[in-house]
């Protein structure tokens with residue numbers, strides 16, 4: 001087995017997953033995307049409505065914000081690995097609940113073991129808090145590079161904004177790209 005076949009197997013598993021209640025109303029489960037040999041693993045909070053419709057992460061305007069931030073540091077989606085803490089769209093875009101996050105966490109741990117990134121890019125407060133195990137204020141900590149450490153893996157972790165925030169706040173757009181330049 002290699003990274004590509006391992007990740008494809010995991011994607012198929014996610015598409016069939018019914019571990020938590022978020023499977024009840026989804027159109028599609030949305031597995032990870034991108035290069036399983038990438039140096040950069042981007043992790044967001046959850047999938048959006050348009051992601052749910054097509055079964056791919058970061059569609060629509062949020063996806064455009066991501067693409068623009070990547071472009072500013074000479075990266076494309078093909079250069080990175082992209083995933084979320086939860087992989088099924090929550091009703092009315094509510095935040096995922098703790099038990100849903102817990103049930104989906106195993107997929108992230110497996111993704112991490114397969115990809116072995118040099119840097120995790122935490123897109124927003126919830127991914128940063130889950131991975132650092134403490135409260136995080138993105139306004140004060142974006143651009144900071146910390147150490148992610150679990151029993152099986154450690155690497156650098158960059159805190160930045162959820163790209164969805166850039167949809168509503170023009171000032172955040174350039175900030176995400178600036179933060180990325182600290183690790184790219």
Ligand code: SF4
Nearest residue numbers: 017020023087088104
């Ligand atoms: S959110 Fe995660 S754990 Fe819940 S059903 Fe979807 S893939 Fe499974």
